Amino acid sequence: MITFHQVTKIYPPDTYALKNVNLHIEDGEFVSIVGKSGAGKTTLTRLLIAEEKPSEGRIVIGGWDITSAKYGEVPLLRRQIGIIFQDFKLLPQKTVFENVAFAMEVCGAPAQTIEEVVSKVLKIVGLENRADRFPQCLSGGEQQRAVIARSLAQRPKILIADEPTGNLDRVNTLEIINLLKKVNDLGTTVILVTHNQEMVNLIKRRVVTLDSGLIVGDREKSDYKL
Amino acid sequence: MAFPLIRLIKFSFKDFRRNVWLSIITIIVIILALLSVNFLLTLNVLANTAVKSVQDKIDISVYFKPQTSEGLVKAAREELLALPQVKDVSYVSNEEALSNFKKRHQDNPLLMESLGELAENPLGHALVVTAKDPADYSAILSALDKVNFSDSVQSKNYNDYQQIIAKLNQIADKVNQFGLAVISIFAAIAALVVFNTIRVTIYARREEIGIMRLVGATNGIIRTPFILESIFYALVAWAVTTLVFYQLLKMAHPYLMALLGETGTGFADYFRGNFSLVFGGQLLALILLNILSSVFAIRKYLKV
Numbered sequence: 001m002i003t004f005h006q007v008t009k010i011y012p013p014d015t016y017a018l019k020n021v022n023l024h025i026e027d028g029e030f031v032s033i034v035g036k037s038g039a040g041k042t043t044l045t046r047l048l049i050a051e052e053k054p055s056e057g058r059i060v061i062g063g064w065d066i067t068s069a070k071y072g073e074v075p076l077l078r079r080q081i082g083i084i085f086q087d088f089k090l091l092p093q094k095t096v097f098e099n100v101a102f103a104m105e106v107c108g109a110p111a112q113t114i115e116e117v118v119s120k121v122l123k124i125v126g127l128e129n130r131a132d133r134f135p136q137c138l139s140g141g142e143q144q145r146a147v148i149a150r151s152l153a154q155r156p157k158i159l160i161a162d163e164p165t166g167n168l169d170r171v172n173t174l175e176i177i178n179l180l181k182k183v184n185d186l187g188t189t190v191i192l193v194t195h196n197q198e199m200v201n202l203i204k205r206r207v208v209t210l211d212s213g214l215i216v217g218d219r220e221k222s223d224y225k226l
Numbered sequence: 227m228a229f230p231l232i233r234l235i236k237f238s239f240k241d242f243r244r245n246v247w248l249s250i251i252t253i254i255v256i257i258l259a260l261l262s263v264n265f266l267l268t269l270n271v272l273a274n275t276a277v278k279s280v281q282d283k284i285d286i287s288v289y290f291k292p293q294t295s296e297g298l299v300k301a302a303r304e305e306l307l308a309l310p311q312v313k314d315v316s317y318v319s320n321e322e323a324l325s326n327f328k329k330r331h332q333d334n335p336l337l338m339e340s341l342g343e344l345a346e347n348p349l350g351h352a353l354v355v356t357a358k359d360p361a362d363y364s365a366i367l368s369a370l371d372k373v374n375f376s377d378s379v380q381s382k383n384y385n386d387y388q389q390i391i392a393k394l395n396q397i398a399d400k401v402n403q404f405g406l407a408v409i410s411i412f413a414a415i416a417a418l419v420v421f422n423t424i425r426v427t428i429y430a431r432r433e434e435i436g437i438m439r440l441v442g443a444t445n446g447i448i449r450t451p452f453i454l455e456s457i458f459y460a461l462v463a464w465a466v467t468t469l470v471f472y473q474l475l476k477m478a479h480p481y482l483m484a485l486l487g488e489t490g491t492g493f494a495d496y497f498r499g500n501f502s503l504v505f506g507g508q509l510l511a512l513i514l515l516n517i518l519s520s521v522f523a524i525r526k527y528l529k530v
Contacts, residue, residue: 049440071445072444075442075443075444078440078441078442079441080442083440089433089436089437091433091434091437102434102437103437103441105233106438106443106447106448107441107442108230108233108447110230154442
């Protein structure tokens with residue numbers, strides 16, 4: 001369960017990225033956060049992973065007030081949250097398998113567990129036959145699936161996808177949407193941050209609309225127009 | 227979950243391989259700095275050994291009147307040994323003194339001839355006194371005027387090397403000061419090179435670090451490989467330097483012995499006796515210096 005209580009984020013000197021945001025996301029929900037560029041979507045994402053702290057208000061994840069999280073506790077929070085970006089952020093000198101395994105290695109997972117889990121998540125995203133390929137040998141959609149696999153390897157409770165289809169064509173976009181739905185069906189809370197109207201309407205799940213840092217709409221499974 | 231140390235070591239080796247040329251150059255610079263430090267240390271040891279060998283030559287010879295009995299001289303020796311400033315007193319019998327005298331003047335036929343005409347040994351027994359500290363000789367000299375046997379003393383001979391020692395000490399002090407200054411400069415160069423290498427490694431790994439942060443790697447896990455890498459530089463550079471320097475010393479030893487005589491022996495003894503202290507100390511100092519450099523680079527350039 002994620003709760004934003006009166007969250008405001010101000011960038012000096014006086015730019016309001018978010019204003020008095022109140023938001024409640026249940027466990028296992030699939031929520032799309034939409035809005036134009038500069039609406040505050042990315043700020044909301046950065047606050048969720050404690051990359052930044054709100055200027056005012058509180059953010060509570062699973063009963064943990066992350067606004068008062070200590071510096072050393074941030075990595076523990078991030079192990080609960082998988083994150084996917086538009087620009088993939090895969091390491092070019094590592095194979096797909098190694099990229100996924102790397103996330104587990106740096107968190108101290110034992111070698112045998114890494115072997116098992118990586119094979120499993122690559123199967124979930126449909127990349128079991130691409131495990132030995134380097135990212136530059138994959139299509140955009142496959143690269144994004146590798147990133148999703150890397151996030152899933154940590155068995156996160158929450159998956160944040162920040163414009164995951166920004167660099168993809170329609171076919172690959174549909175693939176990624178279906179994959180995110182599948183992940184959600186497995187019990188992970190999915191937060192999709194996007195301005196892709198078609199994608200959101202295809203999902204037909206809850207849509208929260210941001211505009212100039214304010215929540216201007218919160219609809220259940222409705223059509224959405226920007 | 228305890229993080230496997232072996233994995234951290236693996237990460238740091240990867241950093242080494244990733245910037246292999248930079249790593250090699252860093253190690254070479256540290257080796258050159260360490261070699262320079264060791265050459266300065268050698269110079270320093272040589273200067274100090276030279277001073278010591280001159281200091282060891284200082285003594286006071288006390289010549290007794292020819293009729294003085296051996297018993298009295300030996301009693302005088304005991305009395306001198308009781309003085310707190312005295313390190314040693316060696317007894318030279320009149321026969322020994324005569325044979326030494328003959329040896330010293332064997333090229334002087336006139337002296338030898340006149341010596342042959344004498345029926346008895348004209349020389350008395352003697353004592354050679356060495357002090358614990360060169361500064362103590364004046365105290366010993368004045369004590370010799372007050373001892374019980376002063377009436378039996380014919381003459382005293384004090385080999386004063388004070389001026390030479392003062393000069394040598396001055397040179398040794400200058401060598402020390404110069405050495406310290408140069409060592410500080412080399413230490414600073416080594417530290418800066420390690421700092422820069424770690425900075426470049428952080429830059430080369432920026433994407434990886436970003437991903438590590440995203441997936442929840444702790445700050446310790448992100449930072450430790452850089453520190454291990456700097457320790458690795460220190461270990462390799464130290465091992466190579468010690469090996470090279472040891473070989474150089476071994477090669478130079480016969481020449482030093484021929485050139486410096488007794489001083490050369492003292493020099494070799496110094497390195498033999500203090501090998502672990504000198505090189506162990508260097509290793510510790512180098513590791514500490516490299517850790518400090520990498521920590522500074524990490525604090526400045528690695529935002530976690």
